[in-house]
Amino acid sequence: MLEKKEHLYEKAVLVGLITQYQDEEKLTEYLDELEFLAFTAGATVEKRFTQKLSQPDSRTFVGSGKAEEIKNFVKENEIGTVIFDDELSPSQLKNLEREMEVKILDRTNLILDIFAQRAQTSYARTQVELAQYQYLLPRLTRMWTHLERQKGGIGMRGPGETEIETDRRIIRDRITLLKEKLKTIDKQMATQRNNRGKVVRVALVGYTNVGKSTLMNALSKSEVFAENKLFATLDTTVRKVVIGNLPFLLTDTVGFIRKLPTQLVESFKSTLDEVREADLLIHVVDISHESFEDHIDSVNQILMEINAHQKPMIMVFNKIDAFAYEKKDEDDLTPATKKNISLEEWKKTWMAKSKYPTVFISALSKENFPEMKKMIYDEVHKIHISRFPYNDFLFEYYDDEELFKHRGTAKTQSIL
Numbered sequence: 001m002l003e004k005k006e007h008l009y010e011k012a013v014l015v016g017l018i019t020q021y022q023d024e025e026k027l028t029e030y031l032d033e034l035e036f037l038a039f040t041a042g043a044t045v046e047k048r049f050t051q052k053l054s055q056p057d058s059r060t061f062v063g064s065g066k067a068e069e070i071k072n073f074v075k076e077n078e079i080g081t082v083i084f085d086d087e088l089s090p091s092q093l094k095n096l097e098r099e100m101e102v103k104i105l106d107r108t109n110l111i112l113d114i115f116a117q118r119a120q121t122s123y124a125r126t127q128v129e130l131a132q133y134q135y136l137l138p139r140l141t142r143m144w145t146h147l148e149r150q151k152g153g154i155g156m157r158g159p160g161e162t163e164i165e166t167d168r169r170i171i172r173d174r175i176t177l178l179k180e181k182l183k184t185i186d187k188q189m190a191t192q193r194n195n196r197g198k199v200v201r202v203a204l205v206g207y208t209n210v211g212k213s214t215l216m217n218a219l220s221k222s223e224v225f226a227e228n229k230l231f232a233t234l235d236t237t238v239r240k241v242v243i244g245n246l247p248f249l250l251t252d253t254v255g256f257i258r259k260l261p262t263q264l265v266e267s268f269k270s271t272l273d274e275v276r277e278a279d280l281l282i283h284v285v286d287i288s289h290e291s292f293e294d295h296i297d298s299v300n301q302i303l304m305e306i307n308a309h310q311k312p313m314i315m316v317f318n319k320i321d322a323f324a325y326e327k328k329d330e331d332d333l334t335p336a337t338k339k340n341i342s343l344e345e346w347k348k349t350w351m352a353k354s355k356y357p358t359v360f361i362s363a364l365s366k367e368n369f370p371e372m373k374k375m376i377y378d379e380v381h382k383i384h385i386s387r388f389p390y391n392d393f394l395f396e397y398y399d400d401e402e403l404f405k406h407r408g409t410a411k412t413q414s415i416l
Contacts, residue, residue: 012043012081130178200248203278207295208255210286214363288322321362
């Protein structure tokens with residue numbers, strides 16, 4: 001029955017560390033994100049465990065006392081999964097599984113699992129499979145703990161390989177095969193991109209779950225899958241969009257996330273090629289999220305890594321309908337924090353600080369959409385006239401609403 005779907009969710013606990021590089025506030029933020037990742041993957045979080053350590057324990061990530069506490073809680077509450085906020089080494093993974101006797105996941109493994117669920121096309125599935133094998137290769141030992149000693153004796157001597165060596169060889173062969181397959185697909189996708197001619201290409205970039213696909217649907221009037229979960233989009237989608245009378249191609253890309261595993265960035269190289277080859281980037285930001293400035297830094301860092309940081313860009317601050325802040329009392333003399341800044345103040349700050357055109361919108365309610373469309377039109381127009389200087393079809397820009405007033409026919413409404 002549909003109403004009993006909740007029972008399908010696994011019970012899990014989260015574990016994180018407060019270190020010299022990560023204070024309690026930052027850890028809470030990361031664990032909130034990890035909880036959302038766990039929910040997206042299909043788990044409900046029962047409890048969070050945190051510990052102050054100067055650096056992670058090399059044996060079990062957390063101290064032995066905390067590991068014992070987690071083990072007891074897991075046993076008493078019949079919890080099947082323990083999720084750690086950072087990437088665990090193969091030895092830590094092996095030790096933790098032996099001690100706790102439950103499934104141990106880290107942030108990387110969780111992200112890979114979500115990617116595997118969401119991959120639709122053959123290309124996305126190949127990318128995810130490659131990343132999973134690269135993650136799995138050094139961690140194979142834990143799967144063969146029952147073979148800790150090789151058998152000797154009569155009939156067992158001579159050349160041969162253990163099961164684990166066989167598996168390693170199979171995985172290495174598979175990785176080589178997948179890399180070759182990706183090369184072929186990369187060539188096909190490069191050909192597709194070249195076939196698009198000189199039409200201006202615009203790419204939506206941003207942190208995961210900021211509303212890129214919703215904005216894509218609103219601008220292109222298409223039905224791209226959009227959901228309030230992390231990594232709802234894995235496959236690159238390209239749509240033709242016309243604003244005013246100017247056509248261009250709009251690309252929806254995979255969202256970025258903090259602590260993104262390096263093997264995933266490598267696997268999704270071709271998806272990032274869409275960003276690298278775009279003429280204009282629309283950087284979408286979720287202004288209702290309290291850490292949106294960190295998200296901007298994370299995205300800019302990845303853009304720098306793929307050499308796409310010098311492209312023309314428009315900053316679009318989305319979800320203004322969900323924005324909330326705590327107003328300070330007039331007699332409150334404590335220093336103001338980010339939670340006390342109103343939307344108007346943020347607008348003044350970002351409009352003054354950003355070197356790119358900036359607009360504040362809501363993709364769902366379409367608030368400030370005409371302003372954003374005019375901004376996109378102006379930027380695309382600049383690129384367009386540099387490519388087609390003698391193209392005479394570019395008339396003066398008109399807004400959709402003005403068109404209604406001038407023409408006022410039902411036919412025009414159906415076109416728009």
